[in-house]
Amino acid sequence: MPAPLAGIRVLDLSRVLAGPWCGQIFADLGAEVIKVERPGKGDDTRGWGPPFVKDRAGRDTPDSAYFQCTNRAKKSITIDIARPEGQALARALAERADVLLENYKFGDLARYRLGYDDVRALNPRIVYCSITGFGQTGPYRERAGYDFLIQGMGGLMSMTGEQDDLPGGGPQKVGVAIADMMTGMYATVGVLAALREREASGEGQHIDMALLDTQVGWLANQNLNYLVSGEAPTRLGNAHPNITPYDAFRTADGDMILAIGNDNQYARFCRAAGLAALIDDARFRDNPTRVANRAELKRLIAEAVVARTTAEWIATLEPLGVPCGPINRLDQVFADPQVVHRGMRVEVPHPLAGTLPLVANPIRFSRTPIRYEQPPPLLGQHTEEILREVLGKSPEEIARLRGLGVI
Secondary structure (H helix, E strand, O other): OOOOOOOOEEEEOOOOOHHHHHHHHHHHOOOEEEEEEOOOOOOHHHHOOOOEEEOOOOOEEEEEHHHHOOOOOOEEEEOOOOOHHHHHHHHHHHHOOOEEEEOOOOOOHHHHOOOHHHHHHHOOOOEEEEEEOOOOOOOOOOOOOOHHHHHHHOOHHHOOOEOOOOOOEOOOOOOOOHHHHHHHHHHHHHHHHHHHHHHHHOOOEEEEEEHHHHHHHOOHHHHHHHHHHOOOOOOOOOOOOOOOOEEEEEOOOOEEEEEOOOHHHHHHHHHHOOOHHHOOOOOOOOHHHHHHOHHHHHHHHHHHHOOOOHHHHHHHHHHHOOOEEEOOOHHHHHHOHHHHHOOOEEEEEEOOOEEEEEEOOOOOOOOOOOOOOOOOOOOOOOHHHHHHHOOOOOHHHHHHHHHHOOO
């Protein structure tokens, strides 16, 4: 069966994470994604190691593990867009593309005649997606935006981390670049919607994605808690702002999560934990009273939970329908029977490493499953192929461009 996005061509002028994450989703879904990189250096993340991919002899290759996480199944072409000949090549590719992804600073690509107005004049059907820190409008539009900065500015770090009056309290960023990745996912949705609309109108459009907008947008219940109450949320460690007990607890041999979401689950947990007296305790009889008295309830539960191992608690609570689970390291994650069953680790052939481990896309199709056949590209691996097959360049012209340092 053809892949869901077979026949769609994406010109990926982005680098690092947000744009490439969007491009990789398109590649997974069957689009032809052409990644434009700087000759000799490529995407910044190629050098963001260690660790680096090892070749068959166990030596470091030039490409980091970081680069591999977000560039699967793309084709790499090297073009120096600072040169007129390179700009002409990029414009020719844009003329033949359905989608263009870019994450240059505001106005930068216009200097190379690759801004939206320039590309639209060549290809009115192009869906042109710009990803920046702060968007194409507003007082911050010319500022550079980085995930860590955006997590702070967008409110996430004000509610992430242990509460200030406890040891280790203070703001913390999330352990992965979540603002970048969420922007890449929202960008994917926006591009798909614009492609669908193009079927009716015949025209493309410009999508303006900002990391700050995305970071503010996905704070979900925390946003509405503030907008409705007027009270800004604070850091609660692992606790939930709206329900409790919903937290991490120390066990006899590690840590465990309790994620109790209703009164019935709470009652079943209390009986199993030898805390039946807490079910009808006026301080804890329903969720609002439990939230109001969360500190005392957590203390009482913590005293009980630490008496058994994590495995003992899970064996006791899971049959009762009490949501709980371990806090796994990544070695434990990839050994977990459910993760193994779902095939979240995949291996693809790699020209230098032999095989390369990657993480599967979580989308599961019933008829058109995602195929993991193409690894992230080597720098410039597909330059001649793209120039020849997409732009119709002759071997002599390709050699001339290579001699000039344009590719």
